[in-house]
Amino acid sequence: MLDITTTRGLSEEQRLMRQTCRAFVDDVVTPFIRQNWQREWDMNPDARLPPEILAGADQIGIRTLGVPEEFGGVELDPRNEVRTFALISEEIARGDSGLADKLVQNWKVSVLLRNLAPRHLQEKWFKRLVDDPQFLLAHGLTEPRGASDRWLPYNVPEAAMQTRAARTSGGWVINGRKQFLSNGYDAGLYVVYANTKLGVGMLQGTSSFLVPRETKGLTVARCNETMGCRFMNNGEIVFEDMFVPDDHLLVENDALGKAGVYFRPGKIIQASKNLGVGVHAFEAAAHYVQNYVQGGRILLKHQAVALRIADMATRIEAVRALLERAAQAVDDNAPDADTLCNMVKLFASEEILKVAQHCLELHGGNGVMLDFGVEKIFRDAAIFLHMDATVDISKMKIVKSMFPETAGKYAGPE
């Protein structure tokens, strides 16, 4: 019989990690969500997720994945690190995708820091992260004027970032604003991208900086009230004459090109969280249709219902197959890794939304009742269309990577 959660060829370490995660989700996360379904709607962002949940993630050793062992983190086998990220993020998102968002941001930014930050700052910030189970990291690219230019990227001055960093004695002064950041409301440390060279394309003029939350001139302007993934506090931050010292510069001018170490695993993790939401939808629907009776028979005995279940399972398997192929490409540093990452991120977002829609419809009226819990899956699934680039922009990136000389050229004058 088909097991919708099967992943083939796991190492012993991966199998054990998945088992531990599944127990955490089944024993802690899912019961919490079911018993506290109102809590995601608390308009005080600090009060939504109780600290015990992140502490629980810490206890099972999944909070500091990506942090080098010498700094107290959990270092994964580099030969399959990205596949392990995928495995764990799927499991956590099966319980709650907002919680998964919170955690994976720490992994993704840790990978970036271990590649780009000076050693003394790695020592300092990895220690903070390891010591404090509530410590969160964030990555700030998107600005109010839009993020799609950055993803494509249109390498022209008019698409450059509005956030600017100007060199000054001993460091940089940054002015600007970043929006829609995962963990943006409550992160202790931000990676921020800013324009450092006016008049050139963004690939030549964008730099990245480490910005601690307590930096003078940084304000957390708002927590966005998202429709889904609500246990992750998405936020907006503003910089007003904010000084950061020289050693907080991570990459000067070609930061976007160097950020591949963040984006490639990032898109795999994005797709795998999305898959976890789909698996949750399938499990909820499978349970319902085998127990709920209409016309004297359990729902599954009605053919229209059975077809929807088959459709859900097929879509989930297709996403999983592409995910495994793309994650393997990243682990192998294969030349087509970027293209596959964009493909799986976009494919998962559309397929799993359809899976969630089936789940919602199969539950009838119960499907839209907040206290029943199924509508949350649909809301969570919808968010993925917009994270790490929109569907259309992802498609443009795919075709551009396949036909670099012709497709996706800037639409303006030559």
Ligand SMILES: Cc1cc2nc3c(=O)[nH]c(=O)nc-3n(C[C@H](O)[C@H](O)[C@H](O)COP(=O)(O)OP(=O)(O)OC[C@H]3O[C@@H](n4cnc5c(N)ncnc54)[C@H](O)[C@@H]3O)c2cc1C
């Ligand atoms: C829950 C969530 C978490 C996020 N986390 C982060 C984060 O941690 N860090 C971060 O930096 N950002 C984050 N983002 C931002 C995310 O990356 C952007 O929302 C996304 O890339 C789209 O950018 P935008 O919202 O600015 O839309 P826009 O770029 O303004 O796009 C609006 C619409 O126009 C279309 N469009 C734009 N340009 C073109 C074009 N040239 N051709 C055709 N169509 C086009 C887009 O496809 C879209 O439909 C997050 C977003 C969400 C929803």
